Amino acid sequence: MPVGRSIPASRPSSNHHLCPYDRINSTQMLAIHARAVLGDGPLQPPRGWTHMGAVICDASFHARRKYRSTVRPRLQRLQEARPDAATVRGFQARLAGEDLAAAMNFNAPHRVSTAHGITDLLVANGVDTRADLHAWLDHRASRAALRTVKGVGPKTVDYIGILVGRSQVAIDVHLRAFAGEPGVSGLSYEQLRTVYEEAAALLAHEPGGFEHAVWQFNSKAV
Numbered sequence: 686m687p688v689g690r691s692i693p694a695s696r697p698s699s700n701h702h703l704c705p706y707d708r709i710n711s712t713q714m715l716a717i718h719a720r721a722v723l724g725d726g727p728l729q730p731p732r733g734w735t736h737m738g739a740v741i742c743d744a745s746f747h748a749r750r751k752y753r754s755t756v757r758p759r760l761q762r763l764q765e766a767r768p769d770a771a772t773v774r775g776f777q778a779r780l781a782g783e784d785l786a787a788a789m790n791f792n793a794p795h796r797v798s799t800a801h802g803i804t805d806l807l808v809a810n811g812v813d814t815r816a817d818l819h820a821w822l823d824h825r826a827s828r829a830a831l832r833t834v835k836g837v838g839p840k841t842v843d844y845i846g847i848l849v850g851r852s853q854v855a856i857d858v859h860l861r862a863f864a865g866e867p868g869v870s871g872l873s874y875e876q877l878r879t880v881y882e883e884a885a886a887l888l889a890h891e892p893g894g895f896e897h898a899v900w901q902f903n904s905k906a907v
Contacts, residue, residue: 708880711869716884718867719895723902728894733848735815738770738779739763740848741807744841745800746791748857752904759789772814773807780804799836803845806834819849839874852893854881859903860896 734740739760747756763770767788770776785797807813810830812821821827822845831842843855854860856877864870864877872880885895 708876708883711864711872711876711880712883712887714867715864715869715880716887718863719884719899720888722863723898726888726890726894726898728890728898730850730852730891730893731847731897733815733850734760734764736764736768736771737773737807737813737815737818738767738776740815740818740845741773741776741800741803742785742789743848744845745796745803745836746789746793747844748841759791763788773804773817774813777804777808795836799834802834803831803837806830815849818845819851822846822849822851843878847893847896852891854878854885854892854896856881857900859900863899863903 734743742763743756743760746759750756767776767779770779780801785800786792786794791797807818807821810821810827812818822842828842831837831845832839840855840857843853846853847855856874860881861870861877864872864880869877869880881896881899882892885892888895890898
């Protein structure tokens with residue numbers, strides 16, 4: 686944290702839970718906890734993927750799986766073995782003649798369906814590359830369109846943005862657990878995302894770097 690900046694003290698909570706939702710107090714509590722655990726940084730954002738097949742499969746298959754040991758190795762193999770799937774159209778062409786469940790070595794029909802749905806939506810909207818998707822996500826209508834794909838919720842939309850280099854926060858179980866340690870709990874997805882964004886600003890971090898540092902710290906603990 687830059688010299689001279691400090692985090693205002695949060696009000697004490699006898700049961701370590703905030704009810705009703707107090708955004709300012711929650712932000713202060715999370716920021717104090719994060720600074721104590723993560724230090725002052727700098728905090729580096731994730732690299733994501735330039736291979737659009739990997740982006741789509743990461744977004745579709747990662748939930749509730751061990752990312753480092755299970756998901757990432759499969760995505761790396763996909764990227765290396767299928768360079769023609771580096772664009773969305775190239776990936777769509779692959780899907781037309783290939784069993785994605787077999788390619789990813791996951792028996793998860795609903796997640797395969799989600800990957801197909803995301804792919805078809807992006808092609809229909811002229812999104813073909815990482816840069817295309819990064820720009821397309823600037824628009825609220827685009828994010829709303831992604832939500833129409835079965836299996837895509839607000840966290841997946843935010844996570845897709847992270848995968849293509851957008852500095853933002855995607856709330857998952859690890860970020861919820863980290864926030865819960867100082868007593869920030871019981872918040873909706875949107876409320877907790879706002880708390881993380883504002884805590885990042887309070888600590889002078891980019892949201893993406895802050896989110897990734899928290900995810901790395903807490904995911905290693907499970």
